[in-house]
Amino acid sequence: MLGWGEEEWEGVDTGGEAMGPWLKERPSLPKPLTFLQEEEFRPMASKGTKAPAIGIDLGTTYSCVAVWQDNHNRVEIIPNDQGNRITPSCVTFTEEGRLLGDAAKNKTDMNPTNSVFAIKRLIGRRYSDSSVQNDMKLWPFKVVAGPKDRPKIVVNYRGIEKQFYAEEISSMVLVKMKEVAETYLGCIVKNAVITVPAYFNDSQRQATKNAGTIAGLNVMRIMDEPTAAAIAYGFDKITKDSKKKRVLIFDLGGGTFDVSLLSVLHGKFVVQATTGDTHLGGEDFDDLLVDHCVKEFKKKYNKDITGNAKSLRRLRTACERAKRILSSSVMTSIDVDYLYEGVDFSTRISRARFEELNKELFTRCTHLIEKCLGDAKMDKTGVDVVVLVGGSIRIPKIQQLVQDFFDGKKPCKEIHPDEAVAHGAAIQAANLIGQRDKEVQKLVLVDVTPLSLGVDTVDEGMSVVVPRNTPIPTKLKRGFETNIDNQTSVRIAVYEGESAEIKYNNLLGEFEIDGIDPAPKGVTKLDVWFDIDADGILTVSAKVKSSGQKKEIVISKQNGELTAAEIQKMIEDAAHYKAEDEKHKARISLEYLAEKLKSMALDSARSASEMKSMEDKAENAIAWLETNHLAEIGEINKQLKELKTSFPALCEEN
Template identity: 60%
Template sequence: MEGKEEHAIGIDLGTTYSCVAVWQHGRVEIIPNEQGNRTTPSYVAFTDSESLVGDGAINQVARNPTNTVFDAKRLIGRRFSDTCVQNDMKLWPFKVIEGSSDKPMIVVHHMGQEKQYTAEDISSMVLGKMRETAEAYIGKTVKNAVVTVPAYFNNSQREATKHASATAGLNVIHMINEPTAAAIAYGLDKKAGWYNNRNVMIFDLGDGTLDVSLLSINTSGVFEVKATVGDTHLGGGDFDSKMVNFCVEEFKRKHNVDLSGNSKALRRLRHACEKAKRRLSYATVTDIEIECLHQGTDFFVSFTRAKFEELNKGFFIKCIEPVVKCLKDAKMDISSVHDVVLAGGSSRIPKVQQLLQDLFKGKQLCKSVNPDEAVAYGAAIQAAALSGNENGMLQGFALLDVTPLSLGVETQGCNVMYVVIPRNTRIPTTMKRSITTLYDYQTAISTPIFEGESPTTLENNFLADFVICNIPPAPKGVAGYYICFDIDADGILCISAENKFTGEKQGCTIISTNKIKQEEFKKSKRKLDRRELSKINQEENVTSKIKCKATETSKRTLDGRVKHAR
């Protein structure tokens, strides 16, 4: 039948390199691109005549740095005002400006015109390239895919990745956390020799993100995630930046010239530093040599592994912190971990491996799976299991994942975070929070939704303001509702409300890719007292709806209505 012949692929959408795989002929096959490479650069270049994705884009980056976009994964689902975005902008040769609703927009020149793209647009082009690569290899149209995301991606980043996948023509049958995918690749390969359950720690250090997950894998093929911790802005790219900054200062010291304003020179220097970083994983010293780097001046520096480790000492220590936290969250001690598996290209760095071994008291690290391919490998297995293309060879395979961040509401009248779904809760899941009116004859309730681990909402990530309107007037405390938090298997949040007494349900999905600036939220929140909410309700004559205001534009509209109501 045609349905059985339809292939589902697994895609590892990486910060610097992406990888695609498929299950066929009874095994996983990593799909090479048209250049024969098993990984494809997550680069998109724009010229006067065409746009290039992958190897074609990275091959011309030296002569076209301002129109070659990379690191889109560091931008996806973020605000322009985020500190990490502002810091990254200083290192990128391409231009990033503030768009509507605080959304970062990438500015390039294409076909003789200035154009703006979102990080989702760039990611969709990379995903489209991976789909085309798979179709050329399989010889059939591919629509269904399992796409991986960092375990610590928040709700907006997951939504944005799913949107990018849809734009690329892909039906995402599941979004899987990267370390979980790596665990599947490792576990399915090794479980034949196991006689008992194994506790496996996955340390996934890529170019832009770090994820640590602790899983229990049984001999029947059930993968249960116990805890996951990570950092969505820590990886090999940060190590490169430290090297670039050192070289810029070295060039200035030697030649008394500052090249930090030369985007083409910085791009060449960054490329040389990235190559040097890779060489230092197997050599103790390497040279960085670039002809005519700036104003016709050559640059040469000898870089030792010791110097590299000194520059990135703070980052390396930061890499170990999530491991300790993950063990604590899982309530498991070091001796209970059977295997420590490395994934992600940056896990090859000797200093990182040494720190991990020291933490686990000399335990040998598992390097049997290719860290560049492990995530796509596991995603392909999950895709085959979900689409039924494995012909029973994965019988018994099951995945039990968790949510990485706590989700909750702000306690009415203060900035205290009330957690509805704690982090590391198994997903999919649904939990409720009871709320009621605080004033007599209150006809609307505003409830802000947050994610994060701080006890105060001021330090957590604001998702949306959830407003229940057209509440029948009654004395305070009489009208009551449940706010229902529902997280699907992809880790995406959906909010609804349920009347405590009638059971009537209403709701909508939170769309949080354009998040409101925290200070604007606070300003709007102060205006939503009982009189204002009541007047908004009366003026709009709202009929039993729940309004989820998740964009800056909606907030400004709400403020305007409040002023008008006054």
């Protein structure tokens, strides 16, 4: 530990990097690949062009992916195979295989214990965290304590119990977004910028980066969501406005809330302050509405459904639907047939009642706006533009509270709340790989540290070296001294957080300097440096002034929780699961074609011999599937090829 020494601060100029534009119109939907087309799909970048880099908004409830298109000089939001521009952040495990995105969400009501969602609330956290313990009471899937207090999700996959870290589940969502982009672009995608809430701590950021690695992505940057949204808002204005604008981003999503204040001038985006809550969003509004309905059901029928995962999941789906309806209507109903023990449930809910249930959470949002402005030492009258981002800003009361807070100033609604973050991330990704557009190259981003960083002292307090909202990259130094006589070693423990007591903050890492010459306390002086680069990677070093002894720690490598071997194992597992998915799709394709062939064989316009041949081929294919459950994908594709060769007209139709 260190004693309080003479305070000594040094800093270096902050820097940044360029960024750039945003969507003017929606692109036409791509033609989804069928399995048969995928056989000939050979992804590769177009000759003479850079391999594309994508921006991914990895959300609590929905995710979105976008790309900067040089040939159109704009960002395009990429629709998934269902034509939707946002994809549920959900993974469902079944007896047959694994479902991702829309297919997974559609199965949550029927298979709640094996459907994993809201994983963003678990990533980078400890099992013993109070927020994790509270969420576990609401999730239908099971969470257990793993090694080093890391939570693991327990599911039944193909009849076998499996346990996954949060990073693995997040990587599955990222795999889906990667595949969505590759299908649209027609080439392999490796480089990506992934966004996180501004108030994510170091553990959560590193865990998100690990998830990207497991998904087969080169994560070029972990970017704050409000900063990405500000770029989406401000890019097309940078060549038009010669006056500095102060933009406040109010980002309320499915599970997290951020407020950031940025100044924008001539393509330079400078984050002045950021604050937030990593456990405040649409999921919490749903929780309170579900709790209200559970109590009403118990009051009406004297039945408690809290122990029935399927009933709770069906009720939650109805409550989510009601919440969305109340954004455009003042009254709606929540109806669930046979909710529990054959009893139907129906109740009316008004917008006013919904707002009353969530009054405390809504008010917390405005308190965080005050905190952000206070950190920036700015009055609300100094804010030029308020931008609302995130699906939960559609709630009328939220919009009203923000407008009232700014004395009637109407928030900007020029950018799509669900797509803005991915939009800005795509611009950042384009800049990092050096795409050609001049406006992209001109942009500069100066971000800040969301949490204070410091070291522990002898009184178990935290001595702050880097105050929160310090622009990055930066390098700051503070002087310390030994606190006991004849001290020969010093332990440097690095923390992040806002509490004066270290027990309430997050330990990032620690190291020790040995071999210090014995001396009375206070005689030996040390310099502790905190060096943060543009990626937010923190290097802490300490040097003994008298002897020159030095030691350092790179926090990002220490705090990822997962070892290199664990990450490599998860990468291999991810490849295995993808191969299983492909095999499952191939079996479905073969079964579908065989059934189609049987149906066509009934056409009386065909000759008897042709009908017999078609029926025999179909029956043989179905029988083969039934007796070859463990067949590899190559064997399945061989059966598909035989059908294609025998009946090319059938395959052309599919």
